[in-house]
Amino acid sequence: MSVLAVSFASFTHLEFWIGVGVLAAIYGIFSVGLQVNIGYTGIYNFGQVGFMAIGAYAMATLVVKARLSFWLALPLASGMAIVLGVALGLLGLRLRSHYFAIATISFAEITRYVIQDLKVTGGTAGMLGFETSWTRVATWMSARLHLAPKYYLAPLLIVSWIVFLCVVFGVRALLRTPWGRVLRGIREDEDAVRALGKNTLRFKVQSLALAAFLGSVAGYLLALDLNYLSPDAFTSDTTFIAYAMLVVAGLGSFVGILFGAVFIEVLLEGTRFINLPLADERVAALRFIIVGLVLILGMAFRPQGLLGKRDEMVLRD
Amino acid sequence: MTSVPLLEVRAVVKQFGGLRAVDRATFEVGEGSVTALIGPNGAGKTTLFHIVAGFLRADSGQVVYEGRSILGKPAHAVAAMRMVRTFQLTKTLEAMTVLDNMMLAGPNQPGEHLRNVLLRPLAARRRERALRARALEVLETFDLAAKASDYAGTLSGGQRKLLELGRALMVEPRLLLLDEPMAGINPTLGARLMDHIQRLRNEQGMTFLFVEHDMEVVMNHSDRVVVMAEGRVIASGEPHAVRRDPAVIDAYLGMQRDRAADG
Numbered sequence: 001m002s003v004l005a006v007s008f009a010s011f012t013h014l015e016f017w018i019g020v021g022v023l024a025a026i027y028g029i030f031s032v033g034l035q036v037n038i039g040y041t042g043i044y045n046f047g048q049v050g051f052m053a054i055g056a057y058a059m060a061t062l063v064v065k066a067r068l069s070f071w072l073a074l075p076l077a078s079g080m081a082i083v084l085g086v087a088l089g090l091l092g093l094r095l096r097s098h099y100f101a102i103a104t105i106s107f108a109e110i111t112r113y114v115i116q117d118l119k120v121t122g123g124t125a126g127m128l129g130f131e132t133s134w135t136r137v138a139t140w141m142s143a144r145l146h147l148a149p150k151y152y153l154a155p156l157l158i159v160s161w162i163v164f165l166c167v168v169f170g171v172r173a174l175l176r177t178p179w180g181r182v183l184r185g186i187r188e189d190e191d192a193v194r195a196l197g198k199n200t201l202r203f204k205v206q207s208l209a210l211a212a213f214l215g216s217v218a219g220y221l222l223a224l225d226l227n228y229l230s231p232d233a234f235t236s237d238t239t240f241i242a243y244a245m246l247v248v249a250g251l252g253s254f255v256g257i258l259f260g261a262v263f264i265e266v267l268l269e270g271t272r273f274i275n276l277p278l279a280d281e282r283v284a285a286l287r288f289i290i291v292g293l294v295l296i297l298g299m300a301f302r303p304q305g306l307l308g309k310r311d312e313m314v315l316r317d
Numbered sequence: 318m319t320s321v322p323l324l325e326v327r328a329v330v331k332q333f334g335g336l337r338a339v340d341r342a343t344f345e346v347g348e349g350s351v352t353a354l355i356g357p358n359g360a361g362k363t364t365l366f367h368i369v370a371g372f373l374r375a376d377s378g379q380v381v382y383e384g385r386s387i388l389g390k391p392a393h394a395v396a397a398m399r400m401v402r403t404f405q406l407t408k409t410l411e412a413m414t415v416l417d418n419m420m421l422a423g424p425n426q427p428g429e430h431l432r433n434v435l436l437r438p439l440a441a442r443r444r445e446r447a448l449r450a451r452a453l454e455v456l457e458t459f460d461l462a463a464k465a466s467d468y469a470g471t472l473s474g475g476q477r478k479l480l481e482l483g484r485a486l487m488v489e490p491r492l493l494l495l496d497e498p499m500a501g502i503n504p505t506l507g508a509r510l511m512d513h514i515q516r517l518r519n520e521q522g523m524t525f526l527f528v529e530h531d532m533e534v535v536m537n538h539s540d541r542v543v544v545m546a547e548g549r550v551i552a553s554g555e556p557h558a559v560r561r562d563p564a565v566i567d568a569y570l571g572m573q574r575d576r577a578a579d580g
Contacts, residue, residue: 178420178428178441181413185421188410195370195404196422196488197396198429206431312412315470 018153020269021262022225025160028261029167030218031242032254033211039252040175041207042187044097046239047088047104048215050111051081053234055216056223057121060130065120070133078216085212089205108236116231126230134224153225160221164258167214172254174210183207241268244295250308259306267291322381323348323492323524324369324400329378331364338364340548341378346492346541351518351525353535353556356545357568362528363405365545366496370402371395382492397424401485402494405528407477411470415461418469418480419452420445422487448487455483459513475506482513493517495527499534511538532560532569544568 030052037045058077062068068076092103115121134156141147141155174180182203185193190200223229245264249256271287278286304310322345331339339361346352354362367373369380371392380388382400396402410418426448427433428441456462459479464472469480478498485493495514499507515538517523529535535542536556543553546568552559559565 174434177434178426178445179431179434181417181421182429184413184417185410188412189408191372191392192404192408192410193421194372194392195396195402195408196484197393197401197424199391199393311468315411315468 015150015153016269018151018157019225020265021157022153022160022221023269024261024265025157025164026218026221026225027238027242027245027265028164028257029160029214029221030238031245031249031257031261032167032171033214033218034239034242035246035249035252035254035257036171036175036183036207036214037211039246040180040187041183041204042097042190043093043204043207044101045104045208045211046101046236047106047108047111048211048242049234049236049238050104050108051085051212051215052219052222052238053108053111053115053231054081054084054212055219056229056234057115057127057219058216059220060127060223060229061120063130063133064127070130074220077220078213081212081216081219082209085209086205088212089208090201093201093204093208105236108234108239112231112234115234122229124231126228128228130229131224131227156221156224160225163217163221164261167217168254168258171210171214175254179203179206241291244291246305247295247298248305250305252309252312253305253307256305256307264291267294321348322346323383324526325379325381326365326369327379327381329365329368329380330376331361331368331373332376337548339368339375342545342548342550344543344550344553346524346526349518349522349524350541351514351527351539352541352543353539354526354528354543354545355530355532355535358530359547360530360545361548362530362545363496366402366494366528369395370400370494372402396488399489399491400494401488401490401492403481403485403496403498405496405500407474407481409469409472409477409480411468413469414466415456415469415472415480416449416452416465418484419456419487420448422484423448423451424488452487455486459483475502478502478506478510482510486517490523492524492526495525497528497530499529507534514538536560 030048033051034045034048037043055077058080059073062073062076063070088104088107092100095103116124121127138152138155141158142152145154147154175183182193182198185198186200186203194200222233226233241264245257245260248263249260268287268291271290272283276283276286298305304313324346326342326344328341328343329339330337330341342361342365354365356362364373368375371387371390371394375388378388379386382398387395387398410421413421423444426441426444427437428444433441453462453465456465459482461476461479461483464476469477472480482495482498498510502510514525518525539556541553542556542559544551544559544565551564551568552562
């Protein structure tokens with residue numbers, strides 16, 4: 001039985017779980033943006049990681065290269081992601097849904113390659129030294145909470161979960177307004193909504209811009225978590241893992257994302273500790289197989305996800 | 318019955334590859350009239366509807382509404398001018414409630430603008446109350462009030478037609494374009510639908526243009542008939558005059574002759 005032994009040692013290490021919690025919040029915020037697009041507006045955004053990369057890199061570049069204040073760099077980075085979201089929307093959202101999906105993947109890949117090839121973003125070598133302002137805050141928080149040094153990620157855990165909760169409930173409230181009702185109408189049938197006098201392109205672009213904003217927030221939180229930025233952190237797998245979180249959460253459910261994000265992150269990170277007589281990269285691949293298996297089982301036995309509405313799913317054929 | 322035209326279609330042409338779907342179609346819809354647009358399958362009625370409502374661009378010609386050219390205006394802008402269309406295949410927003418379907422259609426809701434959602438939430442809420450009251454009132458007249466909180470996807474085919482008409486009324490239209498309002502519903506409900514249309518015209522002076530391909534259906538329900546065949550308008554006038562028009566008889570009988578030949 002030693003072949004399939006699981007080393008539980010790491011499971012009891014709180015600092016490990018703090019790290020998992022930070023990632024769950026970051027990818028949860030990221031997924032909320034996707035939920036707005038796919039679950040509420042019916043637009044297929046497969047390029048969310050591009051906005052995350054822009055948020056992270058714009059912040060880091062402004063701080064390190066332009067010597068701007070970190071706190072000023074945050075809104076500027078988000079502003080840049082929003083501008084690019086609007087541009088992508090205006091250019092791409094006239095395409096039919098599946099072609100738009102392809103356009104968004106291209107956008108994310110182009111973004112990554114541009115970052116990799118630009119000098120100002122550090123190219124493949126990446127970027128360092130953008131987090132000093134945050135470190136001061138984190139140190140102050142750690143001191144106030146009397147945290148042991150090994151729990152250095154705890155302040156980020158607290159901040160990212162506060163942001164995550166605000167995002168989940170804030171966006172949920174936003175989508176219960178008449179604005180959100182138009183988005184849902186577009187998801188059901190865009191032509192019907194156009195025929196009722198709504199400029200559907202405007203709403204779709206706004207939906208994408210909101211996702212871009214949330215992607216950028218997830219981006220700079222990820223930058224603070226990693227302390228080091230490299231283009232490899234922004235490959236399209238990230239977007240697909242976030243989709244897995246949505247499948248667990250249920251399409252259209254924001255509160256479900258709280259659970260979906262934690263569940264997928266725990267699954268991804270927890271599977272690291274299965275000891276197999278395999279090379280490391282094979283174990284890494286195995287983690288994705290396990291996540292895939294869980295998704296297939298979920299789709300088969302609970303297709304609406306944890307908190308999705310089965311009625312709405314069935315009615316939408 | 319001559320009145321001021323609310324809508325004028327002038328020499329509209331639409332070509333799809335080698336097929337001329339609409340070929341210099343010209344007709345008028347008088348203010349306050351119930352005008353039927355009829356013709357055999359493939360006559361170009363629905364294509365013309367798409368063009369008038371801004372869903373398709375014409376190759377040439379003019380569409381004048383309220384005295385202004387609207388050709389090339391996007392669909393939502395046309396609807397905002399209170400010319401509202403329905404669809405041949407009913408487009409209910411299925412995973413939304415009947416009430417949400419109705420309220421979505423309400424115009425001038427400041428809460429549909431993101432900045433107002435944040436800055437003027439009270440104005441949005443006030444408008445929301447008014448829209449809800451209006452929606453329930455319309456649903457009441459269509460016997461759908463009991464279904465207000467059900468998903469629209471649970472309605473029967475006939476109820477969906479009524480919902481679509483009710484939803485269009487929420488936009489407070491001056492001109493309603495109905496694409497085959499009676500397709501796929503039973504004759505009793507069809508008659509009721511036409512009664513609603515008559516009532517709205519008589520009580521509120523609303524103008525209607527509706528597509529139908531069965532000549533018999535339109536005879537009792539319209540005051541003007543426009544007949545299309547092969548993309549062209551071949552006749553227009555009062556129903557009983559049109560019915561005796563040789564060109565119309567030929568278009569319809571020609572179809573029957575072709576059918577007989579096929580059989």
